[in-house]
Amino acid sequence: MTASEKGQKARRPGAPASLATLSEHLGLSVAAISRVLNRAPAAKSIPKATQDRIFAAAAALNYRPNVLARGLRRGRSMTVGVLVPEVSEGYATLVLTGIEQGLLQAGYFYFLISHHHRDELIDRSQTMLVDRSVDGMIAVDTSLRQHPHLPTITVSCPDEHEGVTNIVLNHKRAAELAIDHLMGLGHREVAVIKGQSFSSDTESRWQAIRYAAARASLALDPKLTAQLEGDAPGHETGYFATQRLLASSARFTALFAFNDVSAIGAVRALREAGLRVPQDVSVVGFDDVQSAAFQNPGLTTVRQPLRTMGMLAAEAVVRRITAPEDHPPAKQIVVDPELVVRESTCPPPAKRPARSL
Amino acid sequence: MTASEKGQKARRPGAPASLATLSEHLGLSVAAISRVLNRAPAAKSIPKATQDRIFAAAAALNYRPNVLARGLRRGRSMTVGVLVPEVSEGYATLVLTGIEQGLLQAGYFYFLISHHHRDELIDRSQTMLVDRSVDGMIAVDTSLRQHPHLPTITVSCPDEHEGVTNIVLNHKRAAELAIDHLMGLGHREVAVIKGQSFSSDTESRWQAIRYAAARASLALDPKLTAQLEGDAPGHETGYFATQRLLASSARFTALFAFNDVSAIGAVRALREAGLRVPQDVSVVGFDDVQSAAFQNPGLTTVRQPLRTMGMLAAEAVVRRITAPEDHPPAKQIVVDPELVVRESTCPPPAKRPARSL
């Protein structure tokens, strides 16, 4: 039988080669070619010589499988959806770097959506991703309201969902690192800036700080806690929170901020109030974003292994996709923080600090 | 088991509704349903009542079209590929925010790939994106070597490609803003930090600076130019470049850095050398990334409208996809910079600065 016997569709020169093109070219059925190219078990009955011919032709014609067709047939799109609050900000982007690396390594692509912490956008994004037939989802610092029906991994997410693995920092350890560092320097009047209410880590971090303080016999003055407000992720929030702290009558020699970005805002507010950092007030940040080291002064901070967390998330979601019922998924994967001491902390001033109001 | 399968295919309760499900449900052909749901012109012969029934059933069964099947049939995936050097860094992420907004608005999703300026990764990414059958591409600060065969928009890209629209800053204007600002303050000894050789803007920016300097009769001492080195995008590069400037024998009262991130590194290097910013050396950055305002001192910088550039790119690529031969695409879209004066610039010291070596 000649290859041309079948309703020969002339291959337009521009069009990419499909299995049909190869089939026509080789005089073999598409089925055989597909099996060989995919190294399917059923291809073992096909002699080496034929297999070589097939591979050679695929290379010669520059055959690339059509992922849409393949995804349709297999029910796998090799794509996961990634939900982040914001793409232009330190925390999520560092996690994202890890996610990207982990996913690409495994051959997955990802759709990125940023939801700016807006609930209805989160909901919509979730269904849009399902509609796009992603194979799984990773949500970073995101509060999922709909229970996901897809393999899902969360990073620092507040709410628990059946079957969802959450990748979290060891908050207890993190709080201890910061509090013990400040106590060790001699600080006894420590102000704390909590995160925005929508932020996933806010509550657990705060619990951990209270625990660590109690353990170190440090009294936390309620007047010395402020909270980030507003949904923008910028430095301003820390700036204003610090101004509120300064406006209260209580004095403090150290400040533990919710994250580096707000710590940077805090430094500015302190400075504008005539206080030197760290001589008058020590400041500890959180996260260790890239610019933390290059602040003036260099920011002492609790480092989260953000890239690692992203990679773990990627690996976990891939595992969950490819081996769904392997073993019941872990509820949590806990990673450990690390204290990075730079220049924004030092012992408290010997005398009462200048500001005493 | 039940009467539900009378030769028809029983709809498993978990499976999503397809057109076939609706067809069975309504007693209409899939073709009719497809046409109505897509408001195809051919649906105009179908009476309103039937159309309503179809819409109602689609809503009731929560029908969502399968994007893979649709993409396969239509040859449109409603996805574009976005190439950025790095996702954890100020410049690209701001552009990305704009891109995201523009694309989602138009119903497109995007695959994000960061290539870290590695040529072979750029090449691979390009073909991977084509293999993923994206409808178009946006490349940010990326040097494309393969000529793209897809609708493509570039943002700040160095090389020209037939049919590719490049979105660029008005570098001439940008350089004038910075140089004129410094000259106006009285500076005559201005150091310049050029970008890495791989960075797209490096060459055009440098040309523009030379032009603006000449126009303002400012002599640029070759000993007072340094270049960012290494492929990491962090502050360190600016730090080391500034150290090299300081190590040379020439003195300067102002420094114009390639971008904000390197300017921040520069400030640190200057400070470590015992120089005050801005009293001894004024520093001008570029980009106006989010942290520029919250540096200490606040960074005077040339703002690029990065979000806008991203949105323009998204809109342009969508236009190119949906109306390919509308009119020949623009070679360039030029956007204008803006000078943001903060605290890192002031008149030069009256006497020779402390450092004179």
Place this chain on the structure above:
DNA sequence: CGTCTTTAGGCAAACCTTTGCCTATGACGA
């Protein structure tokens, strides 16, 4: 010679949607 197994692959359904072309019925005018 008959039967079984291996080798070498083919057929066609399935995944789901879109779309070019077709039919059938009724109304209407000439």
Place this chain on the structure above:
DNA sequence: TCGTCATAGGCAAAGGTTTGCCTAAAGACG
């Protein structure tokens, strides 16, 4: 009566891949 036209949809191919099941020939074995 015939032709035309609008209405109301249906049929089936196409898009490219994967996969369960099949066949046909050849060799092995008894």
